[in-house]
Amino acid sequence: MLNLGYCKGSMSTASSGGVSDQFPAGLRVLVVDDDPTCLVILEKMLRICLYEVTKCNRAEIALSLLRENRNGYDIVISDVHMPDMDGFKLLELIGLEMDLPVIMMSADDGKNVVMKGVTHGACDYLIKPIRIEALKNIWQHVVRKRKNEYLEQSGSVEEGGDRLQKQSEDADYSSSANEGSWKNSKRRKDEEEEVDERDDTSTLKKPRVVWSVELHQQFVAAVNQLGIDKAVPKKILELMNVPGLTRENVASHLQKYRLYLRRLSGVSQHQSGMGNSFISTQEATYGSLSSLNGLDLQTLAAASQIPAQSLATLQAAGLGRSTAKPRMPMPIVDQRNLFSFENPKLRFGEGQQQHLNNGKQINLLHGIPTTMEPKQLANMHHSAQSLGSMNMQLNAHGDPSGSLLMQMSQQQSRGQILNEATSSQVPRLPSSIGQPIVNNALASGVLARNGLAESGRGTGFNPVSQSSSTMNFPLNTTAELTATSFALGSAPGVPSLTSKGVFPEDINSEIKGPGGFIMPSYDIFSDLQHHRSHEWELQNAGMTFNGSQQSNSLQSNVDVASSVLAHQGFSSSQSNGQGRNISAVGKPMFSAGDATDHVNAQSLGQPLNNFFAENLVRVKTERVPDASLQTTLFNEQFGQEDLMSALLKQQQQQQAGIGPAENEFDFDGYSLDNIPV
Amino acid sequence: MEVGQMQRAWVEYTRSLFREGFLDAQFQQLQLLQDESNPDFVAEVVSLFFEDSERLLADLTFVLEQQNIDFKKVDAHVHQFKGSSSSIGAQRVKNDCIAFRNFCEEQNIEGCLRCLQQVKQDYYLVKSKLEALIRLEQQIVAAGGSIPMEELSS
Numbered sequence: 001m002l003n004l005g006y007c008k009g010s011m012s013t014a015s016s017g018g019v020s021d022q023f024p025a026g027l028r029v030l031v032v033d034d035d036p037t038c039l040v041i042l043e044k045m046l047r048i049c050l051y052e053v054t055k056c057n058r059a060e061i062a063l064s065l066l067r068e069n070r071n072g073y074d075i076v077i078s079d080v081h082m083p084d085m086d087g088f089k090l091l092e093l094i095g096l097e098m099d100l101p102v103i104m105m106s107a108d109d110g111k112n113v114v115m116k117g118v119t120h121g122a123c124d125y126l127i128k129p130i131r132i133e134a135l136k137n138i139w140q141h142v143v144r145k146r147k148n149e150y151l152e153q154s155g156s157v158e159e160g161g162d163r164l165q166k167q168s169e170d171a172d173y174s175s176s177a178n179e180g181s182w183k184n185s186k187r188r189k190d191e192e193e194e195v196d197e198r199d200d201t202s203t204l205k206k207p208r209v210v211w212s213v214e215l216h217q218q219f220v221a222a223v224n225q226l227g228i229d230k231a232v233p234k235k236i237l238e239l240m241n242v243p244g245l246t247r248e249n250v251a252s253h254l255q256k257y258r259l260y261l262r263r264l265s266g267v268s269q270h271q272s273g274m275g276n277s278f279i280s281t282q283e284a285t286y287g288s289l290s291s292l293n294g295l296d297l298q299t300l301a302a303a304s305q306i307p308a309q310s311l312a313t314l315q316a317a318g319l320g321r322s323t324a325k326p327r328m329p330m331p332i333v334d335q336r337n338l339f340s341f342e343n344p345k346l347r348f349g350e351g352q353q354q355h356l357n358n359g360k361q362i363n364l365l366h367g368i369p370t371t372m373e374p375k376q377l378a379n380m381h382h383s384a385q386s387l388g389s390m391n392m393q394l395n396a397h398g399d400p401s402g403s404l405l406m407q408m409s410q411q412q413s414r415g416q417i418l419n420e421a422t423s424s425q426v427p428r429l430p431s432s433i434g435q436p437i438v439n440n441a442l443a444s445g446v447l448a449r450n451g452l453a454e455s456g457r458g459t460g461f462n463p464v465s466q467s468s469s470t471m472n473f474p475l476n477t478t479a480e481l482t483a484t485s486f487a488l489g490s491a492p493g494v495p496s497l498t499s500k501g502v503f504p505e506d507i508n509s510e511i512k513g514p515g516g517f518i519m520p521s522y523d524i525f526s527d528l529q530h531h532r533s534h535e536w537e538l539q540n541a542g543m544t545f546n547g548s549q550q551s552n553s554l555q556s557n558v559d560v561a562s563s564v565l566a567h568q569g570f571s572s573s574q575s576n577g578q579g580r581n582i583s584a585v586g587k588p589m590f591s592a593g594d595a596t597d598h599v600n601a602q603s604l605g606q607p608l609n610n611f612f613a614e615n616l617v618r619v620k621t622e623r624v625p626d627a628s629l630q631t632t633l634f635n636e637q638f639g640q641e642d643l644m645s646a647l648l649k650q651q652q653q654q655q656a657g658i659g660p661a662e663n664e665f666d667f668d669g670y671s672l673d674n675i676p677v
Numbered sequence: 678m679e680v681g682q683m684q685r686a687w688v689e690y691t692r693s694l695f696r697e698g699f700l701d702a703q704f705q706q707l708q709l710l711q712d713e714s715n716p717d718f719v720a721e722v723v724s725l726f727f728e729d730s731e732r733l734l735a736d737l738t739f740v741l742e743q744q745n746i747d748f749k750k751v752d753a754h755v756h757q758f759k760g761s762s763s764s765i766g767a768q769r770v771k772n773d774c775i776a777f778r779n780f781c782e783e784q785n786i787e788g789c790l791r792c793l794q795q796v797k798q799d800y801y802l803v804k805s806k807l808e809a810l811i812r813l814e815q816q817i818v819a820a821g822g823s824i825p826m827e828e829l830s831s
Contacts, residue, residue, distance in 0.1 A: 037726045037761040044710050044718060081756055107760035129703040129763040132710070 024139030025050035032062040033079040045132040059085035070098050070210050074142045080106035080113060088120045095121045096256060101141040105130060152248025209249040219253060680822035687813050688828045699803045704766025708826055720811045726765045730800055733758045741793055751789060752781040769799040
């Protein structure tokens, strides 16, 4: 039958797509629809119309096809509701990048949806079921667009304007007429001298100026140089200094760009995610978003189909970032640390607690709409960046999961970020931990899945997802891992212990430190941020956590957490140290004695204990995962949220010496002594 | 049965399907798309529709069986089903989907479950009828005859 799994190309050799005598026959149409039945029917209908049809069942594929061969298609028909990408998003992207006419279609004929099509720039909207008659006339949109382009290229504004008017009139005429009128309209065009020339000249064959990434970048650079308000086509053209480019080309592109910007800035909640590639190209020039952030996020979002909300959040964050800096007093952490994703969340500092409580937590709640303040978002962005780099680092270590993150973190400056990350290793659980962390975890999980930088945290973790028992966090990357402390990092190591319930006995035995002193580790971490000891701590934390034989629950929790995390693809690098431990389920994870191992549980344990001892006091209102979580954890199939909260709870509990679950949020500080060992 | 008889049977059967609302004009469109170069077009599309629908219905059933029903998902599936059934011309199924979506919007579990039953029922009905129709077509062609599409317009 029809091969629906991929795009089938049925293009003829005519790649130039120029107007031929048989026009509209040979019109190159790209059809995108996730419904296989419709796709097949449309293809058949279009073939009967003598068009060249390429069909696609995924927007991503369509985009890549278009990008590979910008001049290979004349028109795109796309469904509105598609699982991998919103049809309108695709519409915008195509309009911006390739400037092709796009027809939307849907079984949905609601006015709002149709209006959306209009505002997003669709040149037509067809209601399903589509009849062949509707398809017979789609060529008009191609003609219309080309005519307008000719006009643009024709010369002065005035002339263009007049001609434009005439052309549009002609175009209207031709569009309302039926297919046979093509020749008529062509003749009308002939009457227009310039148009006639255009028909014969190469412009006809190249009706569009292809706004390539480079060209667009130049454009954006010019616009930003002039200032968006002062950017007029003439000046932009001068600045760009691209031979062959006309003022009209610039003018029309500018119009689109303005629309795009307007939409972007007006949409902080509803992120259409348009022009991801667009954004990436203009990152440098993108006004409000810190280039990196915007870029990363956008790219990531695009790549990972980040939920609109997340994207919006990120964008907002990016926006906020440019203007605000997190002001959380983080004595222990560098200012920079604030930016690292992990930092905000996991900070347990006295003073910070407050702040954390107030706002920071969000960090991890990437995918979850939270009341994140811009700066926090900025932090996130930054973190994301860090994560990105971290991911890269992790990847370097051969962390499979890292690859996911890799995609995202292209721009990170590894070194710096790493440092920051490491310093921020201390998993800082925001005071309001329980939920936020969970969210974070979830978000991270989501992100991770989406390949978001955030989830980048879990780069180390990713592998877990792939195989529940792969806790192969390269130990070397502990630093990175720790850095990318997943907010959930609170359960560092826990997640890493993916193997459900498969905790080698050894691991448990490894645990040196006080059992379940996850929390303490956090505190300590915050203090230690500057040292690599953070890593240790984290590792230890993980280790202890994992290995904490303390209670079955703990282990189970970890197991559960791990499995959940693994399942969710939490690349919780949090398991920084843990990753190591977790590596290879079934393997003694924390071979404390395993000196070679990156994680020396034992050795770490000692210093860690010390740390804990020192820092326990500091823990005040830190949110500690509720130890009580232990019990709650593994009885059922947890949803991400459940698991994470459970984990968090558990940690808290441990810290609190297994206090009641409610402690999680009111945890008042605990001492190691309290922690049940 | 000789070809002529089969052809007449085919015409009658098809007309009844339209009359009873199982199929609508869109199905005719599909039939028009079929030609010598593509003699199995309708059969192919229909079988594709069946495959897709089975999957959709299974997904729908699954989602509606959950403790916490994700109505957005339900709506997405129903919308998809509406699109494909309308493209095939399975009118009753399409109408069932429209009603289904309304209940989704209201987040009316009872209503949704009832709609699911209804849409399944109508789907299986139209499925068996289409299968019978196509079988008949194949028999006609095998016997050397052609499908008298033009008879339908009379």
